Amino acid sequence: MTATTNRVRLTVGRVSSFTCPPEKSQAFLWDTDVPALMLRATPTGRKTYAFESRLFGKTLRIGIGSVETWTLEQAREQARSYSVLVDKGQDPRELERQQKAQQEAQRQQAKAKALTVGDVWPLYLDNGRPKRREAWKPRYLADLHAMVSAGGEPKKRGAGLTRPGPLYPLLALPLSGVTEDALKLWFDREAKIGKHQAARALMMFRGFLRWCASQPEYRALVDREAGQAPAILQNLPATTRRTDALEAAQVAGWWSGVEQLSNYAASAYLRALLLTGARREEMAALRWVDVDLRWRKLTLADKVEDSRTIPLTPYLHHLIASLPKRGEYVFASTGKEGRIVDVRSSHAKALQSAAIEHLTFHGLRRSFSLLGEAAGAPAGAIAQVMGHKPSATAEGYRPRSMDALRPFLERIEEHILEQAGVQFDATTEPGKLRAVS
Incomplete structure (x- = not known):
């Protein structure tokens, strides 16, 4: 050129x-x-x-x-x-x-400084799942969404509109603006509406801050310890460990009250909780495909693992077989979910009938554990049926096969039925415990 x-x-x-x-x-x-x-x-x-x-x-x-x-x-x-x-x-x-x-x-x-909590929160829900888990548990994820909801929707129960979720006011806050003072101001305001709900929201928000601190692009913007401010912690409600459970003498009254409920699905559901120690959502979500009547097994969605399988004991076998098949769920309901969602009112009636002042659904789970011990079942077997996270116990935890687990769960069922005063003939044809119209 x-x-x-x-x-x-x-x-x-x-x-x-x-x-x-x-x-x-x-x-x-x-x-x-x-x-x-x-x-x-x-x-x-x-x-x-x-x-x-x-x-x-x-x-x-x-x-x-x-x-x-x-x-x-x-x-x-x-x-x-x-x-x-x-x-x-x-x-x-x-x-x-x-x-x-x-x-x-x-x-x-x-x-980056202009990024708000609301900008990053959806990314947290998509990528911030707990360690050793492939995804959030559906119920906890729903709670995370509810915590940041804008409100203004018609209430499912009662008149009026829903209020914004406790964490909703924090969405507009820049990440760099999440300070001890800002969280203290937010918490004091939310605690006036509901102290326990505000405390739970704070626990969830701490998880969000920990996740942000683990991400290189957000690490310099957040104060991981902002939610640990002494001024906030000293105002948290005391965490009292619930100890409610059925006493042996109360089992018969509780059982009778539950058995007399007009809602048979709720009645069977409550008895199934006591007979298995399952969490209320685990049992409520039980589907017919999860029930193996031939090999007498139940597969429950598990809080710790994806699922767990437990033996289907004789009385529970008859109880489930007596339920009509109205859709995919065992404990069916005519509601939008197609299954039992909230049986607190039914349980309250049974408790009133039995003159029992207070017993939560988790109290039924605790009752199963205590009654299982009284029946002489090993702690490891009880833990396995309940879906407790494996840990070292006095006997040395080791998962049992279905055949090894079945005698212990049947022993627990027999003990509960004995305390309830139930005369049960295991040779009765399944489904004949109660006629279904």
Whole structure:
């Protein structure tokens, strides 16, 4: 490639009249005032200013810009500034790259500081699942969504609209603005509405902060310990461990009250909770495909693992077989879910009938454990049936096979039925415990 070069004092007129000969690929006109400044023209008529010098023995050329964009004096000034840097042994291109990188870093930093809790919360729900788990448990995930709901929806029970979730006010807060003072102000306000609900929301939000602190892009923006402020912790409600459970003398009254419920699905469901020690949601979600009547097994959705399988004991076998098949769920309901969701009112009636002041659903689970011990079942067998996380026990925890587990669960069932005063003939044909219309 050839080039035509000239050195003159550039003027506006010379810049305007300078052209590239048709037979040339490009032509140059050098400025005498600023020797490193040149004007480049191409056959297409395009003209640009450029800087050319030598740095460390090599030619250094940097484009400045089009003559339509840069005036001659602006181009000279730019060329002078480049010359100063080259005289100091600095490459203007490298300095520009550094400046651009710094500006981009500042822009990203400003963008990051503008991130709000609401921007990051959905990412937490998608990626912040607990350790050693493939996904959130559905019920806990639903609670996380409810905590940040905007409210304003018609209430499912009663009149009026729902209020915003406890964490909703925090969504507009920048991540960098989640400080001890901000959380203290939020918690005090929410605690006036419901102290225990505010405390639970705080526990969930701590999990969010821990996840943010584990992510490189958010780590510098959050204070992981903001939720641990002493001013907040001292106002948390006392965590009293619930110990409610049926006493042996109360089992008969409770059983009778439950058996007399007009809602037979609720009656069977409550008895199934006591006979298995299952969590209320595990048993409520039991489907017919999870019931193996031939090999007498139940598969329950598990809080710790994905699922667990337990023996189907004789009385429970008859109880389930007596239920009508109205859809996919064993404990069916005409509600939107298609299954039992809330039987607190039914349980309250049974408790009132039995003159028992208070017993939670988890109290039934606790009752199973205590009655199992009284029946002489090993602690490991009881834990396995209940779906407790495996841990070292006095006997040394080891999972039992279905055949090894079955005698212990049947022994527990027999003991509960004995305490309830139930006369049960295991030879009765399944489904004949109660007639179904």
